[in-house]
Amino acid sequence: MTQYAKPIVLFLALASLGQGCRSALDRKETAQAPLLRHVGDTAFDPKLDDPNFKVCNPERAQQYYAFDGLRYEGEKPKIEAHFRNRFKNKPKKGESGWLTIRFVVNCEGQTGWFRVKGVDKLYQPKKFDASIEQQLLALTKTLNGWMVGLNDAGQAFDYYQYLTFKLEDGRLLEILP
Amino acid sequence: MKYLLLLVGCLGWAVISTAQPNCNLYKTPGNDSCYQACVLATSGFGAQGSMFSQMRFQRAIQMCPTLDYAYMEKAVPYLKRGDWAEWRPLIDKAVALNPKAHLGYRAWCRYQFLHDYEGTLDDLGRLDTLFHGADIGYGVNGDYHLNVTRGLCYKALGQKEKAIQTIEAQLARKGYSPMMFDYLHLGVLKWEMGDPDAAIECFRRSIEINDYLAEAYYYMALAYKDKGEPIAFKRNMEQAKDYYTRNRHTSDPYTHHADRIFLADIERHLK
Numbered sequence: 001m002t003q004y005a006k007p008i009v010l011f012l013a014l015a016s017l018g019q020g021c022r023s024a025l026d027r028k029e030t031a032q033a034p035l036l037r038h039v040g041d042t043a044f045d046p047k048l049d050d051p052n053f054k055v056c057n058p059e060r061a062q063q064y065y066a067f068d069g070l071r072y073e074g075e076k077p078k079i080e081a082h083f084r085n086r087f088k089n090k091p092k093k094g095e096s097g098w099l100t101i102r103f104v105v106n107c108e109g110q111t112g113w114f115r116v117k118g119v120d121k122l123y124q125p126k127k128f129d130a131s132i133e134q135q136l137l138a139l140t141k142t143l144n145g146w147m148v149g150l151n152d153a154g155q156a157f158d159y160y161q162y163l164t165f166k167l168e169d170g171r172l173l174e175i176l177p
Numbered sequence: 178m179k180y181l182l183l184l185v186g187c188l189g190w191a192v193i194s195t196a197q198p199n200c201n202l203y204k205t206p207g208n209d210s211c212y213q214a215c216v217l218a219t220s221g222f223g224a225q226g227s228m229f230s231q232m233r234f235q236r237a238i239q240m241c242p243t244l245d246y247a248y249m250e251k252a253v254p255y256l257k258r259g260d261w262a263e264w265r266p267l268i269d270k271a272v273a274l275n276p277k278a279h280l281g282y283r284a285w286c287r288y289q290f291l292h293d294y295e296g297t298l299d300d301l302g303r304l305d306t307l308f309h310g311a312d313i314g315y316g317v318n319g320d321y322h323l324n325v326t327r328g329l330c331y332k333a334l335g336q337k338e339k340a341i342q343t344i345e346a347q348l349a350r351k352g353y354s355p356m357m358f359d360y361l362h363l364g365v366l367k368w369e370m371g372d373p374d375a376a377i378e379c380f381r382r383s384i385e386i387n388d389y390l391a392e393a394y395y396y397m398a399l400a401y402k403d404k405g406e407p408i409a410f411k412r413n414m415e416q417a418k419d420y421y422t423r424n425r426h427t428s429d430p431y432t433h434h435a436d437r438i439f440l441a442d443i444e445r446h447l448k
Contacts, residue, residue, distance in 0.1 A: 039226040040258035063226075063258060065430040075439045098291060100259045123265035162259035166292055174292055177432040 040102065040160055042113045053112030055104055055158050062149055062159040064105075070161070070177055073145035079163070080175055086139055090131055092170035097121050099128050099136060100164040105146045107156035114141060129170065136165055136172075198246045214241035218250060226254030245274035249282070256286055257431060280304050281323055285316035289432050294330040301327050315356075318429065322347055325359055329435050332366060341366050357387045358427065358434065365396050365436045373400035391420035392427055395438050398446070411447075418443045 041061075044051075055061065064070060072079055097120040104113045116133055120126040127133075140163055149159040166174040200215035218237035223230030234251035237244055252267035268286070271279040284300030287293040301323055304313045313323045321329075328343035344363050348355060364379030380397040383390065398413035420426065421443055427434035 037228045038224075039231060039254040039263075040260060065257060069428065069430045069432075074441065076433060076437075077439050077441045098261055100261065102259055117260065117262060119261045119265075123261055125262045160258065164259055164261075164291070176290065176292060 042102070042104065042115055042160075044113065048115075049113055053104075053110060054106060055113070056107035056156070057158060060157060061104065062157045064149075064159050064161040066157075067149045067159065071147040071149070072143070073147060076175075078145060079143065082143060083136075083139055083165075083172065083175060087135055087172050089171045090129070092129055092132075095129050095132055095170040096168050097126050097128075098164050098166055098176075099133065100162050101137060101140045102160060102162040103140070104158055105149065105161050106158045107148060109146050109148045111141070111143070111146060111161075128167070132167065132170060203241075211241035211244060214238070214244050214247065218244060218247040226258065230254075243274055245271045245279060248274070249279055256290060259290075261291065276303070277307055280307065281314050282317050284323065285318075285321075285326060288326050288330060289316070289318070289429075292333065294333045297330050298327065301330075320358060320429075320434075321356055322353070322359075324350075325356065325362065329362060332362075332435070337366055337370055341370070355382070355386055358383075358390075360386065361390060361393055361396070361427075362436055364393070364400075368396055368400045368403070371403075373403045376400040389420075389425050390427060391417045391425055391443070392436055392438050394420060395443060396436070414443060414446050418447065 040063075070076065070079075097118060099116065099118040102115050102117070103111050105111050114137060116137055118126040118128045118133070146161065149157040151157065162177075164176040165172055166176065197219045198215060200212055200219060203212035203215050214237040217240070218234055220233065223233060231251060231254070234247045237247040238251070241247070248267050249271040252264050252271065255261075255264035255267065264286075268279065268283050272283055280300055281304050284297045284304065287300065288297040301313065304323070315322050316326055324347040325344055328340045328347070331337070331343055332340035341363065344359065344366070347353060348359060348363070360379045360383035364376045364383060367373075367379055368376035377397055377400050380393045380400070383393045394413045395417035398410045398417060401407075401409035401413060417438070418440075421438070421440055427437050
């Protein structure tokens with residue numbers, strides 16, 4: 001029994017570590033696969049995207065939460081002030097729900113590949129009024145304080161970020177996350 | 178002996194961290210497809226959100242359309258990446274199949290990621306009915322009891338008295354141990370309702386439980402300011418700044434906590 005104890009214990013220990021790592025809701029991304037192989041991936045669209053925007057390493061793009069959350073110079077208050085000072089509320093009944101703009105922050109802190117998706121209060125897909133969508137998209141594009149995503153070794157990564165705008169009858173209520 | 182300790186530690190970590198079903202529950206005559214689907218869904222291969230991982234869950238669903246765990250897991254990357262339209266039908270399916278397991282989770286996610294306060298309250302109301310007054314449990318990230326989350330929803334909807342009653346009722350519940358942020362939020366509510374003395378007492382309780390939050394000192398400073406005590410105001414606000422610059426504040430990789438403060442807030446008061 002003694003001669004088998006050590007390998008059995010080591011095997012069980014390694015199996016348990018694997019089990020622990022599979023916790024669904026807190027494991028970090030390790031995006032080894034190229035873009036287009038993950039939920040939320042975006043591809044360059046010449047009709048929508050600035051050809052001068054470069055994703056530094058498409059095969060290793062991360063998500064914003066891999067770097068411990070939203071990282072912006074001046075933090076969230078700066079983002080909120082950007083929209084508070086510029087977004088013109090246009091009250092319009094029915095323009096309620098969540099409008100999300102997802103984009104890439106590249107390894108130099110520049111942004112591109114913006115994609116817009118809206119849902120109504122029942123989480124059904126919704127196309128918001130053009131004046132609301134265009135304003136929010138334009139204002140998102142002019143945010144220029146995104147911090148570069150760095151790992152513990154100081155390597156810079158591209159990452160996906162989103163902003164969700166909670167709207168009620170055309171009024172901007174909150175910005176998430 | 179050291180190998181035994183290593184084994185015990187690793188098994189303990191596995192028990193704490195996993196939220197997976199016990200597939201042996203499906204090991205009944207005529208249910209092999211669901212057992213195999215469960216094994217596939219819990220196999221853990223593929224990074225979360227990768228096509229490989231999502232296909233694994235989809236295959237498990239095809240093998241066993243009642244495997245609620247697979248719907249929930251397939252939904253997770255959509256939630257984390259802000260695709261609400263894709264997330265919702267998947268989590269709704271999990272809830273429909275196993276409401277006791279997933280309704281509290283959906284309620285929490287609606288609160289944390291979307292600030293869907295009315296939706297969260299609806300889900301928590303349904304959960305109350307399902308649990309017949311028994312404990313409805315905690316938010317999935319372990320920061321809050323769902324009744325405190327309920328209180329925070331009332332606060333966000335402008336019903337601050339109801340928020341206070343809800344949180345205080347949970348704190349008074351037999352056998353309940355206050356979580357890290359309970360007294361912080363209660364203190365902020367008390368301060369907002371014009372009771373700085375009660376607020377300060379709450380912040381002191383918060384610090385006793387978890388002296389790692391700039392927020393507790395920040396709001397305590399504001400409560401002292403309302404009491405007309407400038408020295409205590411400055412002392413606590415400076416403490417808040419010290420903590421904040423050392424990264425001691427509420428934090429979450431996905432979202433911001435309620436009552437979260439930022440350096441700009443502190444510096445504005447110290448001008």
